[in-house]
Amino acid sequence: MGWLENGWGLSLVVFLPLVGAGAVLAIPKANEQAQKMSALVFAGASFVLSVVLAFQFDYGRSMDFQFGTDLSWISAINSRYIIGLDGISLPLLVLSTFMTVLSIVYSWEHWPEPHNPKAFLSLILVLATGMAGTFVALDLILFFVFFEVVLLPMYFMIGIWGDRNQAKLPVFRRTIEMRLYASIKFFLFTLFGSAFMLLGFLALYFRSGNFNNGVNTFSMEVLSEIGRMGVWGGTFGFWVFAALFLGFAVKVPMFPFHTWLPDAHTAAPTVGSVLLAAILLKLGTYAFVRISIPILPDEAHSWAPAIGILAVIGIIYAALACLAQTDMKRLIAFSSVGHMGFVMLGIATLTDIGINAAIIGMVAHGVITGLLFFLAGSMSHRYHTREMARLGGNQKLMPIMGGILGFTAMASLGLPGLAGFWGEFMSLLAAFNPIDGLSDNLFRTLMVIGAVGTVLAAGYLLWMLQKVNFGEPGEEWASHTFHDVDGFEMAAWAPLIVTIIAIGIFPRIVFGATNDAVVSLVASAFGG
């Protein structure tokens, strides 16, 4: 199995979907069955391979990059094809291949208008390569490429298959089709952030030569070693961190850079929302852990209070915004901002507990909110509305759908015993004792406010369930017959339900991979 471990295995996980995209494009438009099958085969192969890697992974040294390779790529700027997998990226990589497969399964019989499975599937597959690539790239330029590759397919998914209702822009009194507004906003907002991020990368590159025998490098590992020496310099470090922060914070998204998210989620087709919530949001938080903290530890330390404050504002702000939503999908979208707030709070503590919390929080949010968007999509497909005031009595019309919605909402509000609990609880745990040098009082205040956020989160989810699931169905549905969950939906959702329970009662599925890696990351960055 040598080929599996010397970089080929990992490369295949990343690029098989891209090959699949090519294959789908090569199949004649009429032959939809073949397109679906080949998409599933390639995404499935990528997933299986990532699981095989997870089994081959040496958990005893999860702090080291495994299955990696280091090849010459763009020699002019010394950017190299460096990939590798450690305990931090492993769960996220598996999550991304897993969600891709489920998205394809779900899509089998659920095509948003204007149909065209061929284009849709190839976009999903390109997206899959971008997502997986981001989690394994260990070279900043390679990372940047994957990070940006993700943008285009999602842009087209929202722009073409998205919501065709008219949206009104407040203040400017313009109306624009929802899908256009949301897709442009998503694209430009993220691009705006990434431009600064790239600037930051370049700055690091040009500075790195000073500390690396005159060789400029984009290698994250080398840059981390330089970061450990603490030699970047105050002003330089500050601005570089600020640039990276802008790029990552938009992607997370953190308050106040989050406003693209509710629009994008609401307008996106179901699978688009699912992948957006489950994976795309994780690229930003992952980048904080993978790039910002190890390469710029001192700067991360001085920025941490600001990040923590923004994170907690995000938690409360999102919860309050959720309470005001009338559109179910938009409510779920806002809830993502709150959940990512907990993730960022964990990261801001700069402790191993906090970063562990962040990673399990990311995975949990991926499966839980992914499932919530699947459900919202299937329900609006049946009811042709997402207005919660018109739903109601869903539990009676579609008992299984209602039951799964109830279960997932419970998971989302952080019910202990289900996946969502760990990230939330542990980031509060970490906030009590942030790393040395950070203000205990500040973070403890943040902890208390964050805990209040869990109450608000319970509030909006319970009220959502009350509006959607409970009560008697409205008059307008009296003559309708509803098909409860169908086979493809079940096939896509059952694995998520199982995962939510499994991580909930046996969190070692995630911590087993992350803990040593995180402990070592924190120790080497902050000399803990």
Add this chain to the structure above:
Amino acid sequence: MTTLFATIATKAPLILATAEEGEAKAFSDGGILASGAWLIPVVPLVLAFLIVFFGKRSPLKGWGMAVTALGFVAVYGTVLFLMNLGEGITYEGAVWLADIGTTAFGTLSIEWGWMVDGLSIMMYFLVGVVGLLVFIYAKGYMEGDIRYTWFFASFTLFAGGMLVLVSAPNLIQLIVGWELVGVSSWLLIGHYWEDHENSSAAIKAFLTNKVGDAALFIGAIIVALTVGSFRFTDIMEVVASGGPDSPLATYAFWAGLALFIGAMGKSAQFPLHVWLPDAMAGPTPVSALMHAATMVTAGVYLIGRMFPFYLAHDFAADVRLIIILIGGATLFLMGLVALVQDDIKRVLAYSTVSQLGYMTAAMGAGAYTAGLFHLFTHAFFKGLLFLGAGSVIHAVHSNNMSDMGGLRKYMPYTFWTFVIGSLALAGIFPLAGFWSKDEILASLSYASGEFPAAEGGAGAANLVLALGIVGAFVTAFYMTRAVYLTFFGKYKGHGHPHESPRVMTYPLVGLAVGAAFAGLLNVPGVTDLFTKAVGARFVAVLDHHAESIDYTIAVLGGGAALLGILLGYRLFAKDAPTQLERDRFSIPVLYPLLRHKYYIDDFYMEGIIKPVRGPVARGVDWFNGHVIDFVINGAGILARAVGKVVYAFDQGAIDGAINASGAATSLWSGVLRRIQTGRVQQYATLIIAGTVLLVGGLVLFQQI
């Protein structure tokens, strides 16, 4: 008043003993029964899931599996309970689940475990036995329900969650059980969710509990990070050995307070009590179990579990002043509200809140045995009373006592068992409630002399003792009222009421036996079986408990109860044409205040919930659309305007220069235009502009 109770207090130390410090007792490890006790929570949980998936197809529609689960727990719990009465068992099992990071004390891990000691065994027994009887009863009560199978699935989950909670040897698992109980109570209270009111009651319960849970999280976090472990045994070790300088001691007040606020949520202490009376929206068996053995006992249990922490002077002893006062306020204020309820279940619900106040006050006074003993006896008689009320409701199809009256003749089993339960609750000698309430009052009077908390501790204990005695009077009074309005006089309802089926009356008899005799486990001066049983702990709990009877207290408490019954008899025994005329309790000012539950519910609704859901939430949403998005949309619109100007300039002046890249752009956009609008060209231009910016940056940084 102070002088009266001061005299009692001086006498108290003679008759109360505090367990000696460092008393090293040899306990049994319980053998295979203890090491296999992980089955106690697991069996109900597994069966709850099986009921969801296979219940409908099974011959008894899920009831069989549910009753099997509870039967298993009841038998297991009884065996352990009897063994523990004999020699005392302490055992802790644990399975390592994962490491989650490091603290100043080393690696922090999470574990699944099971505690088998005096305290948890008492709870296994209680949940098992009371639960089994309630489950049997529920077969009759729920017959023909629209979601019969689902009901038993959630009911079994409810019991299972409680068992996870009481078996927990660490705070994380306690939290898991804690919230499992919370979520299954939400399911059960909202069982008839077609009705908006019921689902609202369920949400009220969940959210009020969640407020407590948030505090519980904080308490658990503080303790875990200052001890370096979630385990109770580790925490108690620090409490036993650590002085005022230990990290835990530094934060002990806040940790103790936060944990207590968590306990207030579950144990419905003022001012977080509001959910419990509304929880009546659920089917009556749920109320019976919720008010007796499970859920509301969780808070008292938590204080019991953490008891040495609350007792130790260097740790959270100061919090006990708050605990005793909250308990006192709850027992007194909520007992009064029970006086004016028409809904028989609400009478009992407010009575539960009040009785939980007694338990809490006892815990605050440092009387572990007394608090838990009342929890134990209360489970029997309150479970009995709720099932009795359910039997009545089943017969007359109304919750309101104004539709009842005269049921004594139609429902003899229900009547007699209800009377036994009422007398036990009122604290009439020699029924269970007498002994446990007496023990609480005695410990309060002892505490007024010994209370270690801050200044004013003695005054607080005296005040709460006075409230407790008045509360005994109030308790007896409202129960007498309920008994007379329900069972005496002429029947005022519709139809012909009849006794409930045997599947419902037998559990009543079973619980009545408990309500009559459970108090005999701890008779001061005669036996202290219960004290010894719940005292089987790894760390001595050092509480004080009565070793002989204090006649002053017994007479005061018992006399107050008799007085209450007498007054109730005077007021309510006489029949009248309508129940409303019989119900002659209306004191001006006080009556409307009680009818409105001191306006606390209204305040929460109008003062907190509505503003947050309404103006505050809408304000945030407005801010999102009109402020943040104003900046963003504005930037976008501005950029487009600038772009148009630049484009004009571009067309006019530097057309030739850009042609090379323009060709590539138009080729690409030509492909995409078919599936998108023509705007892609603009983005492409933007990307190019971005690239220019980046190249500029490159050059710039190279200069540095």
